[in-house]
Amino acid sequence: MEITSSTMVKPVYSTPHPLVGEKVPLTVFDRAALDIFVPTVLAYPAPAPSNEALREGLLKAVAPYPHLASRLALDDHGRRFLHVNNEGVLLIEATVPVDLADVLVDGRMAAGVEDLYPTLPEENIGAALLQIQLNRYRCGGLVVGISCHHHTADGHSMSMFFTAWATAVREGKDFTTPTPFLDRARTALPGSTPTPVFDHRSLEFTCGEGDTYAVVPMDRIKNLTLHFTAEFVADLKSRVGTRCSTFQCLLAHVWKKLTAARELKPEEFTKVRVAVNCRGRADPPVPMDFFGNMVLWAFPRLQVRDILNSSYGSVIGVIRDAVARINDEYVQSFVDFGGVADANGEELVATAAAAGTMFCPDAEVDSWLGFRFHQLDFGTGAPSAFVPPDLPFEGLMIFMPSRKANGGVDLFMAVAEEHVAAFEQICYSLDWTHLDVTYVTS
Missing domain, CATH: 3.30.559.10 (Chloramphenicol acetyltransferase-like domain)
Structure with missing residues (x-):
């Protein structure tokens, strides 16, 4: 495998997105999610769309999802937040000198897939929260390796984004920009007098007790x-x-x-x-x-x-x-x-x-x-x-x-x-x- 390019894809807004520039606190649901990048790998046999088409579609698809072009940062108290700064999505292009059919057998890769998605960052603060690697095989087949930090989105959300990206590439100029619901504060509004009645400290969060594996x-x-x-x-x-x-x-x-x-x-x-x-x-x-x-x-x-x-x-x-x-x-x-x-x-x-x-x-x-x-x-x-x-x-x-x-x-x-x-x-x-x-x- 040879890495041929590595760039930051930054959406360009004709009208600035209202969230760009915001410092969005992590919700309690974000903090319950694991502090990890979650990789996903998808294989497409030849003929697969060109890297240029995938890049252009990515620019369109990311625009209504500004959190994906954000960065994790720390406030003055050391607490994490999402800095919606439009720093971009990491896009890596690579070539693989074999045919996809030679290494993809019955839906499984003959070897590990760790080289097919971007190397997971050692430090999550400041890293691109969405990272994509396009692996082009000799036959024209394509393996797309995607890695997204879990504090950004859950599986349901990433499924929405994947669908938007595919639609943007498929429809090109006819792509209709989706308008996802982005108000994170709406998901975590405590009552006027917050009164937790269940034990969350040892289930969703850890206090040094609970199951030991x-x-x-x-x-x-x-x-x-x-x-x-x-x-x-x-x-x-x-x-x-x-x-x-x-x-x-x-x-x-x-x-x-x-x-x-x-x-x-x-x-x-x-x-x-x-x-x-x-x-x-x-x-x-x-x-x-x-x-x-x-x-x-x-x-x-x-x-x-x-x-x-x-x-x-x-x-x-x-x-x-x-x-x-x-x-x-x-x-x-x-x-x-x-x-x-x-x-x-x-x-x-x-x-x-x-x-x-x-x-x-x-x-x-x-x-x-x-x-x-x-x-x-x-x-x-x-x-x-x-x-x-x-x-x-x-x-x-x-x-x-x-x-x-x-x-x-x-x-x-x-x-x-x-x-x-x-x-x-x-x-x-x-x-x-x-x-x-x-x-x-x-």
């Missing part, structure tokens, strides 16, 4: 890709006995199988950290086109014996009940907690895990099932593959709509090496009883 060398954590066909999902839903979403039934299924493969003690407890979009759960609701962070987490929890011996419908009920608890009251309590912390000058530190963390007996899941690959068509077709970087935490799972011809769902997950064989042996079994794991006792 082991950290192991990264080579002990293996990344797997599972494909659940549309027929498998339909069969699974038919066994549930009640209406449920694809995400709910697959999470219940994988939670069962992962728990079985781990051979946990029956009396142990296991929980899953489930990301929940809170835009529609606030009172009043925040528009779905809000660009920023507005995610909290639900924690369905069961004893090992119960998750292994309960029906799919029962496990889905636990997941559904946990998610339902992230309601308007919980969201307001979280916002009030942030208001009290600000009034007291308290520095909030998001609950985070180090690379190599073993979440066992727990897990964490994120869903991109609302992601629509056809919306990422730059004009020559949708991406042929979503290629995730290696997941750094054992027990982390990401659900994506599959790119295979028959549809269905792809699951990218990280599993401890000692549990891989057992998990792969049972991950497609629809038997929910303890017959899969003879050591379980009632």
Whole structure:
């Protein structure tokens, strides 16, 4: 691979954007997000659009999303804010002297993808918050590596931006500039007398207490890709006995199988950290086109014996009940907690895990099932593959709509090496009883 250029792309406004020049405080939702850059890699077979077309489309797409051209900075008290200074988006162009088909096999790169997106900055303050690398292959194929800092936006927001960029390239002069909702203060308005009623200090934030997980060398954590066909999902839903979403039934299924493969003690407890979009759960609701962070987490929890011996419908009920608890009251309590912390000058530190963390007996899941690959068509077709970087935490799972011809769902997950064989042996079994794991006792 050869880097051929590296530039800052800065949108030019005919009429200055009202936010440019502003110093936007991080909301309590921003501070709950991890202080990391999140990479995404998309592959497009030849013929793919030219780098010039992608650059011009990027200029148009970034303009209504000024936070993406901003920088993280510190105020006089050492607190972070977004300086909307239009410093720009980092755009790197690279050439790769092989054909894309030689290195992309069944939706996976033959080697790691770390070289396909910009090197993650060692210091986030002052770094470009959106960084993009265009990797052009000998055949004309393209791999787009995107990295965005999580304090800027959540997954729902970045999906909006990806769609806007693809549309700008595809439509060219006919592109209609979107008008996303950008009022971050609207998402975090404490009550007249802020009164948090839930424990946010040990869930969304850390106070040095709570769960303690082991950290192991990264080579002990293996990344797997599972494909659940549309027929498998339909069969699974038919066994549930009640209406449920694809995400709910697959999470219940994988939670069962992962728990079985781990051979946990029956009396142990296991929980899953489930990301929940809170835009529609606030009172009043925040528009779905809000660009920023507005995610909290639900924690369905069961004893090992119960998750292994309960029906799919029962496990889905636990997941559904946990998610339902992230309601308007919980969201307001979280916002009030942030208001009290600000009034007291308290520095909030998001609950985070180090690379190599073993979440066992727990897990964490994120869903991109609302992601629509056809919306990422730059004009020559949708991406042929979503290629995730290696997941750094054992027990982390990401659900994506599959790119295979028959549809269905792809699951990218990280599993401890000692549990891989057992998990792969049972991950497609629809038997929910303890017959899969003879050591379980009632």
